[in-house]
Amino acid sequence: MTEWWRGGVIYQVYPRSFQDSNGDGVGDLAGIIDRLDHIASLGVDCIWLSPLTQSPQADMGYDVSDYVQVDPLFGTLQDFDLLIEKAHALGLKVIMDQVVSHTSSLHPWFLESAFSRDNAKADWYVWADANPDGTPPNNWLSVFGGSAWEWHTARKQYYLHNFLTSQPDLNFHNPAVQDAVIEVMRFWLDRGLDGFRLDTVNYYFHDAKLRSNPPLPELNGKPATNPYDMQSHKFSKSQPENMDWLRKVRALLNDYPGTTTVGEVGDDERGLELMKQYTSGSDLLHMCYSFDFLGPKFSAAHFRSKVEAFFADGATGWPCWSFSNHDVIRHMTRWTPFSVSSADLSRQAIALMLTLKGSAGLYQGEELGLPEADILFEELTDPRGKRFWPEDKGRDGCRTPMPWQHNLAHAGFTHGKPWLPVKHAAVALSVDLQEADPNSSLHYYRQILAWRKNHPALKTGDIAFFDCDEPVLAYMRTDGNKDLVCVFNLSAEARTVTVGGVELVLEPVSHNAELSGTTLTLGPNGFAILPAPAGEGSVRYQG
Template identity: 70%
Template sequence: MAEWWRGGVIYQVYPRSFQDSNGDGVGDLPGIIRRLDHIASLGVDCIWLSPITQSPQADMGYDVSDYREVDRLFGSLHDFDSLVAQAHARGIKVIMDQVVSHTSDLHPWFEESRLNRTNAKADWYVWADPLKDGSPPNNWPAVFGGRAWEWNPTRGQYYLHNFLASQPDLNFHNQDVQQAVLDVMRFWLERGIDGFRLDTVNYYFHDKKLRSNPPNKLQEHLPYAVNPYDMQEHKFSKSQPENLDFLRRVRKLLNEYPGTTSVGEVGDSHKSVQLMAEYTSGGDTLHMCYGFDFLGPDFTAAHFRTRIEQFFKAGPDGWPCWSFSNHDVPRHLTRWAPHSQSLSNLGRQTAALLLSLKGSVCLYQGEELGLTETDLLFEELTDPRGIRFWPEDKGRDGCRTPIPWEAGEPPNGFTTGTPWLPIKAEQAALNVAAQNADGASMLAFYRQILVWRRAHPVLCDGDIAFYKTGEPVLAFRRLGDGETMLAVFNLSGEAREVAVTGLPNGTEPEPISQSAVLARKSLALGPNGYAFFALPADAPAVKVSYKP
């Protein structure tokens, strides 16, 4: 069976904000079903569903209280089955979030574990005695602020929580926990799911000795961090070597269900690319991984080039899944706006770049509309991170606001009620209905470039080789059996002249190129311009150079 995921395009649906079907202001599974034709029109391969399982929603579903039940906020198991069936009927795969590094404190496993030190699940979570002065066993911080340890008076111990105190960490050193997690995955595989996105996949194991983390050397010369979590190198609290053996168990399970896949989220600023390669190499661990290297503020040729080269050097047979936006970070058009004079040009350029890198691709809902980050007031926030660190860190709500489907006043066809997060004028102006009627819209461009990408298989599975160009020019070749694709990007808001020699006579930029004019040995690229050249595999070597 062909590996559909290798070079595939995954479309992330954040269910709360996609489409509401019952007027409660929160998106749901029937709403997603209603909008499946929109997703299908893009030409993507797969949908990734952010959490839909039962949860008190303290962290918007990333705190699971029942792994085998759909939260009533989103619908029912019947709705889930219908969504999968109707997506499959359109040729679209469906993967779902599995949030198994931690649970909700309302999960029955934790409710039993917290009772005493002798119950059947006493060791299913990470418990530790206090130090003699009553303080936690080490210096580990929580991602959402404060210590990663919460006191439980019933057991007279602390429990570990890498995120909220209501999200206790499972103890993966316990084989029973591993088996319970695998059983949960099997439950969904039996229902027809095509795989999983594994949340915080490098957080599963902790150091058994509970050693304290060292300081973050990259932070020590700065006056302070907005979040103290960034002031440590998380050497012992996550990214432990034992993780690999468990990931092999996950892959073995998935191998029982041909055609299924896995994509792991790696959150580790010190060795993200290294772990991505490690977790996907050898053919017996995860199929794909993504990190946060391209989800931050860096927008330079050197950054893109070095991260991709580092990945394939560390794991030549590993496979990345690249993305520029998701539900955890500000939308990339807002992050990278300083590098452009036109968000329209930037949106097209970043789509072209993402869809031409070696690896699989994840698009976040609304990306195809050119949505920017929503500017919210403090009283409009729901995200616990944003509420805690406001205003220096406004949290994740700004990238999670609902999709504007129709023109006019909010809620723009998303709901008949009051949306859980507001739709503001800047986002409403980019609604789907208006863009569907405009052949020159961002939405039309995404449809065009995804069709174009499919017409050039080298972009899905070919090798990649970079030119050593000066900033702000990024240039590389994609190399396949029957075709070579040359790509050149001007990552700035000013025009640039790039030297290009060796192109066969009569070669012209591909139609999907933007603001690109080839004249003899010079390629003129306008602001955020880019050019693709499709060449036969046996074409002479092409040289690309740029000096600032």
């Protein structure tokens, strides 16, 4: 099936933290291969591998120095081929991060480009002269703090870096750069990869005139923790030229039937709009995700508004929703204020994710209900955390190693010293303990993922929301065959709802829910899924 990705479930593996096979404290490809059976047992469709390619690791692999080599930290190309082979044998697709908006400053392309203004790759990166007073050409800022421009003494020019100074931005206005990136992608597709997660997909192009960004008016003059959040990034990213480039990427993927793309859209102002643009029709990306569900908001209005907005006006694009990943505080911690039980919240989150219209992205450890780890300053590795501590503690708290076996050192992740510590809260949720508990989060994930496969309406069917007051979120999923009504109580207090036009029976994955006639009682973070054979169900709740 070439469109396996539509409504599919993608499991993100952060290789550094999944399983270490050689005792150096860093996860690797051999470790992932050893744990593939765990991933397959969940019932997901695909694995997304965070960066594996050669890198000085200034930003944990998101600074690539060689696009066609596996970093020795993780293994070899032969290990990669073996992982692909075993994953495919288990029925799992594999995609990987493709980080091409920028490279490492140690990449040979940049070393050549920086050497002079007239070499073959002189225009492969974004270079600009200083203003007459020596200041950068405009006011663009780096995501990691400070100016997005860094002075280079050899060229006597500034170069653009949207992230670290050691992550110079490629110049996608240059066709030669586009051609080189296409060949990188082709290299991995030829090795059997099933597609790419495209990092910072809206950062590829910058305004060719280098116009300064305006301020973000919503701040009302109040400073942010990171000054980057004080600008409207009108000119430094999300440029219209990106559309034609994405068509080139899709044309390449079309040469490899069954492959897919997931674009990461990092734009607080236009994220949803860009998701729709970048996936519309059949000649752009297959899927995109933004940060809409990766923040602290947890309300019926929020979830409904984002999903409805994406599919409004006959939109033909496709989203990949996620609640956690390697860049944000884990949702089990972010949404704690809306729950009295982590077990209830864990079940509600995955049930919500798997019943919304779109594909689903799960982050490693999510199936265990892992919370954010409390990382001390002296344990930090993330450059963002080091820069903005303590107001922003960075991303290490969501990147700590997987806990496999509670009675082993470092919960069985490594027999060496782990690159990040395994905290007690994670050990208490280890895989072996949850395997032994039939009521665990792990077993529930397997149950609901298996159940979902038998309901086509949840993979590709339409969605229609019912008008309910907070904190009740209710909607119907329809495909003209077996329709379902889904009702969620997004709070820590019980709620009573009236339902109609449904079979008076709860689907087995419902939780903290009791049905008495047409009265549905939902306990804290309770939810109910009910068959609606007529496709005309109703839900009424007035708070």
